[in-house]
Amino acid sequence: MTARIQRLAPQLINQIAAGEVIERPASVVKELVENSLDAGAQRIDIDIEQGGVKLIQIRDDGCGIAQQDLPLALASHATSKVTQVADLDRIASLGFRGEALASIASVSHLTLISRPVEAANAWQLSSNGHEGLSPPEPAAHPPGTTVRVQDLFHAVPARRRFLRTERTEFGHIEDVVCRLALSHVGVGLQLRHNQRVVSLLHPAHDRREQEQRVAELCGADFMEQALYLEHEAAGLRLWGWVGLPTFSRSQTDLQYFFVNGRAVRDRLAAHALRQAYQDVLYHGRHPAYVLFLQLDPALVDVNAHPAKQEIRFRDPRSVHDFLFRSLNKVLANTRAGHTTVVPNAPAGGSAPPPSFSRRTSPQRSLPLRVNETLSAYQQLHPQTSSSSTNSDTAPASTAAPEDASIPPLGYALAQLHGIYVLAENAEGLILVDMHAAHERITYEHLKAGLEREDIACQPLLVPISVQINPRERQIIEMHTDVLATLGLEMTLLGPDRIAVRSVPALLAETDIAQLVRDVLADLLTYERSHRVQDRLHNTLSVMACHGSVRANRRLTVPEMNALLRGMERTERSGQCNHGRPTWRQLRLDDLDKLFLRGR
Numbered sequence: 001m002t003a004r005i006q007r008l009a010p011q012l013i014n015q016i017a018a019g020e021v022i023e024r025p026a027s028v029v030k031e032l033v034e035n036s037l038d039a040g041a042q043r044i045d046i047d048i049e050q051g052g053v054k055l056i057q058i059r060d061d062g063c064g065i066a067q068q069d070l071p072l073a074l075a076s077h078a079t080s081k082v083t084q085v086a087d088l089d090r091i092a093s094l095g096f097r098g099e100a101l102a103s104i105a106s107v108s109h110l111t112l113i114s115r116p117v118e119a120a121n122a123w124q125l126s127s128n129g130h131e132g133l134s135p136p137e138p139a140a141h142p143p144g145t146t147v148r149v150q151d152l153f154h155a156v157p158a159r160r161r162f163l164r165t166e167r168t169e170f171g172h173i174e175d176v177v178c179r180l181a182l183s184h185v186g187v188g189l190q191l192r193h194n195q196r197v198v199s200l201l202h203p204a205h206d207r208r209e210q211e212q213r214v215a216e217l218c219g220a221d222f223m224e225q226a227l228y229l230e231h232e233a234a235g236l237r238l239w240g241w242v243g244l245p246t247f248s249r250s251q252t253d254l255q256y257f258f259v260n261g262r263a264v265r266d267r268l269a270a271h272a273l274r275q276a277y278q279d280v281l282y283h284g285r286h287p288a289y290v291l292f293l294q295l296d297p298a299l300v301d302v303n304a305h306p307a308k309q310e311i312r313f314r315d316p317r318s319v320h321d322f323l324f325r326s327l328n329k330v331l332a333n334t335r336a337g338h339t340t341v342v343p344n345a346p347a348g349g350s351a352p353p354p355s356f357s358r359r360t361s362p363q364r365s366l367p368l369r370v371n372e373t374l375s376a377y378q379q380l381h382p383q384t385s386s387s388s389t390n391s392d393t394a395p396a397s398t399a400a401p402e403d404a405s406i407p408p409l410g411y412a413l414a415q416l417h418g419i420y421v422l423a424e425n426a427e428g429l430i431l432v433d434m435h436a437a438h439e440r441i442t443y444e445h446l447k448a449g450l451e452r453e454d455i456a457c458q459p460l461l462v463p464i465s466v467q468i469n470p471r472e473r474q475i476i477e478m479h480t481d482v483l484a485t486l487g488l489e490m491t492l493l494g495p496d497r498i499a500v501r502s503v504p505a506l507l508a509e510t511d512i513a514q515l516v517r518d519v520l521a522d523l524l525t526y527e528r529s530h531r532v533q534d535r536l537h538n539t540l541s542v543m544a545c546h547g548s549v550r551a552n553r554r555l556t557v558p559e560m561n562a563l564l565r566g567m568e569r570t571e572r573s574g575q576c577n578h579g580r581p582t583w584r585q586l587r588l589d590d591l592d593k594l595f596l597r598g599r
Helices: 010-021 025-038 067-073 085-089 100-106 166-183 207-218 220-224 267-277 316-332 374-380 434-453 470-478 480-485 512-526 531-547 557-569 588-594
Strands: 043-049 055-060 109-115 122-127 137-139 144-150 188-193 196-201 226-233 236-243 255-259 289-294 411-416 420-424 428-433 457-467 489-494 497-504 583-587
Touching (some): 025 100, 025 166, 043 166, 067 109, 067 122, 100 109, 166 196, 166 255, 196 207, 226 316, 267 512, 428 434, 457 489, 512 531
Parallel strands (some): 255 289
Antiparallel strands (some): 055 144, 236 289, 428 583
C-alpha cells in the first residue's frame, strides 16, 4: 500500500537541513563565525573542546540581538539580511538563508546569549533539540553575542559515527578559522582547544600588519617568496599575494581565493589562475596564493551551494580573462634580479625596480671591466634582430665604468664546470644555471615571434574525420570564429562527424583528433580555450631547449655578461621553461656565516 503524503515535523525538517549545512564541527564554527562577522564584530573568541563534539563556543563584540528577536534567531529561515526577492541579487553578507542556527539547534544543546550595544543587559535562551526553546531570561554579558553548542549530534547518533578523530576534526576547524582570518584581516581572532590557546591573531589594518597575519597563517616562507598584486579594471579588483613559481607545492593546500570576502571554490577561477602559472611551473607542481576578488554583488550568485562555498559569475568569460591577465602580468615581470612588482604597471612600461639594497660591500670589489659586444650577444641569442639598436634589446658595447650603478645580476666573474655562471652584484655572489637561463630567454623570443606573426595555419592534404556528440556540434556552430582564430578549420560532415581541414602549422604532427576534443571541452566548460596556445608553447619550449647553450660549453666573459643582461630584460626569467630556478643569490652575510666571519 502506498504511504500517504504528509507534512514533516519542524524538528525533522531542521535535522534534514542540518544534514546539508552541518557536515561536521567545522561547519558549525564556519556558520557561527560568519554570523559574528556579519554582525560587525571586531573581536571573536572561539573555544573548542574534544574537536568540537563536546563544545563549540563563539563569543563576539558585534551588534547583538534584541530580546524580542532571540526566539526568531533560532527559527527556521528567519534572518535580518534578506527581506525581499530583489535582495538575493545583491547579497553582500556571508549568511542570508537563516537556516544555520535552527539546524545547529536541532542536533545539539544550544545556548544563545546576546546584548545589543544600546541594551541595559543581556538575555539568553536555550534549546535542547527535542523539547524546543526555553523562554528568554536575563543574563550577564557585555555587548555582543555568545553561542554555546554542546554535545553536537547527540540527537542523531548516526551522524556521530561518521566523525573522525578529535585531532582530525580540530584540524578541519583550524582550516576554517584560517580562511576566515585571511578573509577578514581587520578582525581579531583567538582560537582555543581544550583550554589551550592555539592561535591569537591581532587585527591587521595596514599592509605590514596584513602581511604579518598572512605569514602567521600561511608561513613566513610563503611571504618571503610572494609577490604583492593589486589590479583594477572594468569594475573588478584583484589584490593579494602570489607565490613565486619556485615556491610551488606538491598539493593545492596553499591556495586561498576569496570573492567579496567569501572563501570559495570556483573551477573557472582556479582554471584562470592555473593557466597563468602554466608557463613557469614544474610538471605536477601547484602554485600558492592568497587572492581577493572584489566586484559588484549583483555580478555574482552566491546562492549556488548549500554551504555557500561555490558561486556563479554572471559574466564568467570577463572574470576569467581579468584573473588570467592580472596574474600573468605579475608573473611576467618576475625577471631575474627583480622581485618587486609595480601595481597596475602599464603594458610595455618600464621594468620594475631591482629589489636589492645598494649597501657598501665590506670586501673590495674586483676591478672587472666588461666589454659586451653586440656580436657576442648575437651569437648567444640568434633570435634577436641584428638591426636592433634599442638599449632594451641590445647590450651596451662600451666598458662599464667602476662607479656605474651595478645591474641586478651584476657582472660575470667566471664559469664553473661549464654549467654555472658566477657573477658579482651589490648584494654578493650570483649563481646562474646558464642552460636554464638561456632556455627561458630563447623561449620568450620564440613566443614573441609567434604572437607577432599570429598563428600560422597548415591545410591538411587529407582532412581528418572526428566523431562528435550533439553538445560538441553545438559548440562548433557557436564558436566557429573562435576556432578559426586558433587555426582550426572544421566543416560538418553530418550530425555526428566533422572534418578538420587545417591546423596550426607547428602542431601538424600531433594527435589532431584529441586536440579538437580538448578544445571543444574547454569551450564547453570555460567558453574559451587556451589548448592550442598551450600546445604551441610546448612545441616552442622543446625548440628553445634544443636551441640553448648546452652544458660544458665554455663562454667568454662578454657572452656571460650578455646572458645576465638578457635575463634582466626577459619576462619570467627567474625560472626555466620547466619551472626550475635559473639563478640564486648568495649575499655577503650568507658568505660571512659560511666562513664564520665576525666571530
